[in-house]
Amino acid sequence: MNTMTEVATQNTIISTNPATGEKLGELACATPEEVHDAVRRARQAQPAWQALAVAERVAVLKRFQRKLSEQREQVAMLISREAGKPTVEALTTEILVVLDAAEFCIRTAHGFLRDEPLPHANLAMKTKRGKLVREPYGVIGIIAPWNYPFSLPATETLAALVTGNAVVLKPSEMTPLVALELQKLLYTAGLDPSLMQVVIGAGPVGGALLESDIDKVIFTGSVATGKRVGEAAARRLLPAVLELGGKDPMIVLEDADLEVASSGAVWASMMNAGQTCLSIERCYVQRSVYEKFVELCRQKIGKLRVGEGIGSEVEMGPLIHERQLRTVENQVNDAVARGARLLAGGRRMSELGPNFYAPTLLADVTQDMLIMREETFGPALPVAAFDTDDDAVALANDSEFGLAASVWTGNRKRGEAIAARIKAGTVMINDAISGFGIAEAPHGGFKQSGIG
Ligand code: NAD
Numbered sequence: 001m002n003t004m005t006e007v008a009t010q011n012t013i014i015s016t017n018p019a020t021g022e023k024l025g026e027l028a029c030a031t032p033e034e035v036h037d038a039v040r041r042a043r044q045a046q047p048a049w050q051a052l053a054v055a056e057r058v059a060v061l062k063r064f065q066r067k068l069s070e071q072r073e074q075v076a077m078l079i080s081r082e083a084g085k086p087t088v089e090a091l092t093t094e095i096l097v098v099l100d101a102a103e104f105c106i107r108t109a110h111g112f113l114r115d116e117p118l119p120h121a122n123l124a125m126k127t128k129r130g131k132l133v134r135e136p137y138g139v140i141g142i143i144a145p146w147n148y149p150f151s152l153p154a155t156e157t158l159a160a161l162v163t164g165n166a167v168v169l170k171p172s173e174m175t176p177l178v179a180l181e182l183q184k185l186l187y188t189a190g191l192d193p194s195l196m197q198v199v200i201g202a203g204p205v206g207g208a209l210l211e212s213d214i215d216k217v218i219f220t221g222s223v224a225t226g227k228r229v230g231e232a233a234a235r236r237l238l239p240a241v242l243e244l245g246g247k248d249p250m251i252v253l254e255d256a257d258l259e260v261a262s263s264g265a266v267w268a269s270m271m272n273a274g275q276t277c278l279s280i281e282r283c284y285v286q287r288s289v290y291e292k293f294v295e296l297c298r299q300k301i302g303k304l305r306v307g308e309g310i311g312s313e314v315e316m317g318p319l320i321h322e323r324q325l326r327t328v329e330n331q332v333n334d335a336v337a338r339g340a341r342l343l344a345g346g347r348r349m350s351e352l353g354p355n356f357y358a359p360t361l362l363a364d365v366t367q368d369m370l371i372m373r374e375e376t377f378g379p380a381l382p383v384a385a386f387d388t389d390d391d392a393v394a395l396a397n398d399s400e401f402g403l404a405a406s407v408w409t410g411n412r413k414r415g416e417a418i419a420a421r422i423k424a425g426t427v428m429i430n431d432a433i434s435g436f437g438i439a440e441a442p443h444g445g446f447k448q449s450g451i452g
Helices: 003-010 032-051 054-070 072-083 087-113 151-162 176-188 203-211 223-235 258-274 287-302 322-337 389-397 412-420
Strands: 012-016 023-028 139-143 166-170 196-198 216-220 240-243 248-252 280-286 341-344 360-363 380-386 404-408 426-429
Touching: 012 176, 023 176, 032 139, 032 166, 032 196, 032 203, 054 072, 054 087, 054 151, 054 176, 072 087, 072 176, 087 151, 087 258, 139 151, 139 203, 151 166, 151 176, 151 216, 166 176, 166 203, 176 196, 203 223, 216 223, 223 240, 248 258, 248 389, 258 280, 258 287, 258 380, 258 404, 280 287, 280 389, 287 341, 287 360, 287 380, 322 341, 322 360, 322 380, 380 389, 389 412, 404 412, 412 426
Parallel strands: 139 166, 139 216, 166 196, 216 240, 248 280, 248 404, 280 380, 360 380, 404 426
Antiparallel strands: 012 023, 341 360
């Protein structure tokens, strides 16, 4: 089935289970007028929401949290069905993350929104007093991707709502049903429906949202689309947060616990079938432990159970779409053609369904290979050796991306010294990805990985 053709010709989108190809639903795309109407309704409802006491907005979040907790199994199943990831993974990386983010908003909203005195030391202004007052933007437009179809828009929506904003969400055309579920949960928590609306559709609907009367846009997606969104926002000086792609490096030093590091590498490269903005996409290992590390990864990758996400036995699901599969395939083939050693995977698993690709391990990769330069967004772990700490830093920084990175070592000081020299929004030591699950930790990228 060619979903994109149907999008273009019928003005509908088809939600499909990526594991089976089964059609889950067909939804009409919002017209530009409907997008503008949604924003207008949000604008009308927002001042009353802003005028409420913080405790009343917090109460809605608390009810949302309770509803989500009660319905976590069903929501996780829906995420599995529409996005392909194992249900257990949906529970931990989507539902738990949102429950925790809700808790963070609930706990910090009062303090964050309280007016702050602004002490100053300017003698000429000695008699003047000022204060910092935090105000909502108004209507926030959120444009979301499919890879974390629940946790990304939900965390952004909750933060926007608790601070007194209204939200119009344009979810990915691949995962509209999950976005509608988020909306339903908020409505059953008692939120005025005008304050959180979902507009369904592909790129043109996102374009219409950018042309509408929103006060800020929060975009998460690819660099190519992010640049288009950034341009459209700049034309009208619309504040924009751009959360874009990544090519996160992992540096394994010779003093690392190789059991832990190899498990970390496999987990963080294969989670969500590698379709995580923070997944490990490049792995650099100090030469003296290189072969041992590669062998441990080979053994662990060989044990991964791949299949349809709904079912507790499975650790890795399908890719979202055949297009994604072709990208991974191209990069793996390019690496092998240029001399990389293929130690696991490197093939489609058509016997499982239309979009499965085997967990892949490549050794002896070099910086010129596509798989070390472009975002893969698939289940591939490319590994290369390095000699000195300086070499490791140079390799890690040799990328147009700068979302996150990790350093694995038994010597924390050495790890921190290397971390300080890596140009990335987040650098973790002996860990990867998990920074995103901590609501208190900021998340954002350097270079092409984003702004804001
Ligand atoms: P995408 O750029 O294809 O689409 C993202 C969203 O933008 C979708 O909702 C899409 O419909 C919409 N869109 C497409 N064209 C548009 C246009 N012209 N105007 C407005 N909106 C438009 O990205 P994707 O394939 O859905 O997501 C995967 C990408 O997202 C990867 O690159 C990944 O690294 C990135 N990502 C980044 C983060 C982060 O926090 N930095 C998190 C998750 C995903």
